[in-house]
Amino acid sequence: MIDIHTHILPNVDDGSKDLETSILMIEREIEQGVTDIVLTPHVQSTVTKANTAKRIRQFELLKEEVSKRGLNINLHLGAEIMYHSHIETDYRKYQFGKNKYVLIEFSTKAETPIEEICFDVMAMGYQVIVAHIERYNYLKIEDIINIKRTRALIQTNASAILNIDKLANKKTVKKLIKENLIDIIATDTHNMEKRPPNLLEARKVLKKHYDEASLDLLFHRIDL
Numbered sequence: 001m002i003d004i005h006t007h008i009l010p011n012v013d014d015g016s017k018d019l020e021t022s023i024l025m026i027e028r029e030i031e032q033g034v035t036d037i038v039l040t041p042h043v044q045s046t047v048t049k050a051n052t053a054k055r056i057r058q059f060e061l062l063k064e065e066v067s068k069r070g071l072n073i074n075l076h077l078g079a080e081i082m083y084h085s086h087i088e089t090d091y092r093k094y095q096f097g098k099n100k101y102v103l104i105e106f107s108t109k110a111e112t113p114i115e116e117i118c119f120d121v122m123a124m125g126y127q128v129i130v131a132h133i134e135r136y137n138y139l140k141i142e143d144i145i146n147i148k149r150t151r152a153l154i155q156t157n158a159s160a161i162l163n164i165d166k167l168a169n170k171k172t173v174k175k176l177i178k179e180n181l182i183d184i185i186a187t188d189t190h191n192m193e194k195r196p197p198n199l200l201e202a203r204k205v206l207k208k209h210y211d212e213a214s215l216d217l218l219f220h221r222i223d224l
Contacts, residue, residue: 001199001219003029004038005080005103005131005155005186009058012050013042015190022062024192026073032200036074036224038096040103044089045082052093055079076224080105080131083117091126098223103155105131108167111138118152128152132188134160134168134176141175153183153221158202159195161185177209185218 007015008025016022029037039062041055042048050058059077066073078096081089081104091102102121106112114136118128133144133154148154156176160168176182185206189197199219206215 001032001034001203002036002038002222002224003034003187003189003197003199004078004101004129004184004222005040005157005188006037006197007039007041007080007188007190008037009039009041009055009062009077012048012055012058013045014047015041017191019062019065021192023065023069023071025189025197026066026071028192028197029187029189029199030071030073032197034073034197034199036076038076038078038103038222038224040078040080043079043081043094044084044087045080074224078103083107083112091121091124095126096224097127099127100125101129101153101222102126103129103131106136108135108137112136114139115143115146115150118147118150122150122152129155129184131155132157132160132165132168134165134172137169137172139172141172141179141181144176144181145179148181148183154181155184155186156182157188158185158198159188161202161205162198177206180214182218184221 008022010016010019010022079094159165160173187197
């Protein structure tokens with residue numbers, strides 16, 4: 001499996017607080033059958049603690065420690081970009097994978113024209129992934145369908161599938177599954193206590209809703 005939304009990179013946002021915590025989180029990912037992790041620290045957010053240079057340094061430090069400990073995992077550096085209409089974002093700094101993926105989150109409170117934004121960013125040549133779409137309560141299912149029509153990918157948190165994400169709209173999650181609107185499941189893991197890696201648990205829950213080929217796509221869709 002591939003986890004494309006994580007806050008495992010240490011001391012750069014409200015995720016992992018130190019290197020040792022990051023290693024514990026990575027070990028848990030490996031135990032669950034994850035082969036690739038995209039590290040997506042918050043950027044343009046109130047919880048951002050590091051600039052690009054520091055994120056890259058922390059990434060190299062983490063890769064070195066993973067190699068030293070002989071952990072069998074592939075790490076990739078991306079970002080979770082908080083969209084702001086007044087900020088001109090240089091998406092090149094945050095893209096990852098072969099298809100120039102950019103993971104974008106939006107306000108959960110202020111109604112935002114997500115479909116229009118996705119269309120514009122896709123037109124720039126990036127493959128948009130909409131982070132945890134189940135948290136945007138102002139979206140109707142029809143809105144999500146329109147977002148998918150821009151060819152943006154829809155990501156849902158494993159914790160929402162497990163019904164333990166307090167920010168997720170439970171009705172939306174059920175409809176996303178029923179209407180087959182989810183493209184990617186990821187953990188959005190932040191720590192080992194309240195928000196640990198949990199892809200395998202979500203996969204087990206989803207087995208009753210998807211055939212094996214469709215299930216595999218939810219956890220392997222990204223081309224890194």
